[in-house]
Structure formats: structure tokens, C-alpha cells
Amino acid sequence: MLKLVAKSPAESLVPISVGTMELSEVVPAAITSIACFEGHVDALSSILKEHHSMALPKTGQATGRVGARAIWAGPSVFLVGPQPHADLSNYAAIVDQSDSWCVLNLKGADVEAVLARLSSVDMRLKSMKKGQVVRSQLQHMNAIYHRVSDNSFDIYGFRSMAKTMVHDIDRAIRYIASRA
């Protein structure tokens, strides 16, 4: 019998390391959209705490830790990493998004300057705290930015646009490096 081979969104496109900056791929085991039913935020948060050890994130926030996070994603929350516990569907609409996103990690001393070239949102480290999330643009396409630590951001973009996403970030990194 023939066999299908899986490919990650940014396979063979990263890692990239230029100057102070590094760009690498994050491949979560699963990404699940959790859209809370009306009036069940507390119940849903309890289930998330019980089974995944993290609270439901508030607007513009993320909870959890490396490998198991919940990030605010606008109309819904994304559970990033673990397979979703079945009880979550008692209080929310659950949709698999595991193959929908290209997740890249951008980190380095010049991260502020690189981000400023990608999005018009103020993501300077003094403005955007660790654990904060914004939905914005990455050049012309929609993206989600999550500051995961001091100078490190996870960036979520369209899987089908992974090559463009890497290209745009790569160019921003190189522009900044060339000014050093």
C-alpha cells in the first residue's frame, strides 16, 4: 500500500540565522480552535485548568508554558500543543487547526526592530509584555504574534503562505543586520 508523507509548513525554509537574529519553526503536535459557548467562560476555563493545567486566556493574552499553551486568537482561543480533552466540547466549539498555521519563532537582540518592519502594531518590549498576544499583519497577510520570553516571539501565519512569510521575515532581519 502507498504511504503519505507529512511535511511541516516551513520545512527546508528555516532555520535562518543572520546577525543577532534567529528564525526557526515551531511544530506543535496540535492546534485546536476553542470557541466558547455563550455564558460558559468560567466552566470552560475550569475544564482547561483541570485537563491542561492552564486557564482560559483573556483578550490579548496567552496562558500555559512551552509545548502546551492557550493563546487568544480573536473570536476563539487556540490550544497549542496538547490534543484537546473531550470535555472541552461541552462548553465550546472545537475545530482542528493543526494543519492551518505555520508557526515560526523569531528571537534575538534586534527583535523590536525586525517586528517594526513587519507590522504597524507597537510590539516594542516595553509595550508588549511577555505572554501578550496580538492579531495583526505580517506585511500584507494576517498573523498572530505572541511574545513568549524576553526577546522571543512566536508568529502564526497562513500555512499556504509559509514561503512568503519566511521571505518577508528574512528580508526584515537582513535589512536590520545590514545597518549594524
Place this chain on the structure above:
Amino acid sequence: MTTTTAAAGLVMRHLDFVTQCLHPEFDVSFISVTEQWAQFAVAGPKARDLLSNFVEDDISNDAFGFMQCAAMDVMGVPGRLFRISFSGEMGYEVAVPARYGESLFRLLVAKAKELGGGAYGMEALNMLRIEKGFITHAEIHGRTTAFDIGMERMISANKDCIGKTAAARPGMIDPDRERLVGLKPVGTVKQLTAGAHLFNEGDAATRVNDQGYITSVGYSPTLGHSMGLGFLRNGPNRVGEHVKMVDHLRGVEAVCEVIDPVAFDPEGGRLRA
């Protein structure tokens, strides 16, 4: 919900409009899964033979008829199979999670070649759908109605829907509206051009005499001639008439016969084979 590729964003926008503006009280949420799936059309008389290499389920015509769809394992991966066709041929669309997309495409093409087929491009697909009278956004460009494309029966008589009242206004169901037809060149010039306008044969090709326009064209090896789809005043009642196509921009003029937009397999036997 799955929808036509090019209008997926428009459908999503419409759902947003309905839930935010018309029915904010609905406890409903939705998210796009366009990125989640890699989907390929498998079309042609041997489409079923080809796909039987990829799925273990029974996909015979009796078990999996035209317009059916199902969740189905594709080589051990949870996928989806649709018995739909935009080519007019026996057709399927097979979907797998995007991570397997490239792999599935390579294997489909390799197996298709073993059967004497291969990958087909947008131009081939375009001609196949034109000769079958299948519309795209060249036809439903925002100024045409269900009535204009001969699909007014798709608007349910039994329930209301957005746009139903507007679609029933006299001006929207006037037989003299520009309505979908097929066009075949019958004069010395055999070329048809999309964007050209249509005139009665004896009339000057000026704005006031405008009878309609051509939206899609191509040369059909199956029919042995060029064919176009277009919109012509009172079109469906003028099958067999000659009209004059004039393309002022490219300087092309051709005499056309008005034909049924479905020029190939009008009974749809190939789709249901």
C-alpha cells in the same frame, strides 16, 4: 461547509455579516478551515480506477453516487471524498490534512500517468467547464442574478432567504434581461474574445444597439470549434439565431450562432457514470 474556491472568503464574510448584523443573538461561531485541507480534483473516465488505489472504501457508482461526500481514510490518513465535478467528467475531489498535500499530489499524478493521464492545468479545466456550461466568476461577476444564469429554481419557493424579495422584482425577472447563452463562431472569423460585445447582425456596433457581451471563451477540441459563454438579451429564447460579436479593443468581429450554454453531455451522463 465547503464552497467554491474563489468565493470562500466572500462566503465567510457573508456569514460574519449574518451573525454580526442580522442575528447577533445566535450563539454560533465559525472559523475558516481553508488552510487545514489540501484538496485535489480527480476527473475523467478512469477517475474511479485511479482513486481505488488510494481508498479502501467502496466507491462504486451505487455505493458513492454523484454529489455524495463522506469522511474517508485516504491511505491511512483521515480525509474526505467528494463526488463532484467541475469538468463535466466523472469527478471526485479528495482532501487530506495539508501536511500530506504534496505527498498525495505526487502519488496521484504518478498513478494517473500509469493509466494514461496526468496533471491538467487551469486552461484545460476552463475549456472543459465552458463546453459543459458551468459558470465561474467570469459569469457571476456581481451584476448577474440566478435568473440570468438560468438557476432561478435554486431559490427555494418554500422559504425566505436574503435577496429573495429583490430577486423577484419585475426588472430582475424580465425575459429581456441579458441572460446566459453559449456562442459558436459560424462566419469566416473563428475567433471569439472574452469582453467582446454582442449586436444584432444588421446593427451598427454602438452602445445603443448593445445586446450583451461574452464572458468566457476557448477552443474545444471535443466540439471542434471555439465556444464562448456570454449574456444576451432574451438569450435562451434566441438559440439558433445569429448575432455579431464585436471586440472594439482588439479589433475582432465574428458572426456567432446562439447555442445552449451546455454544449457537451447535456444529459450529464458522464458525471453520473
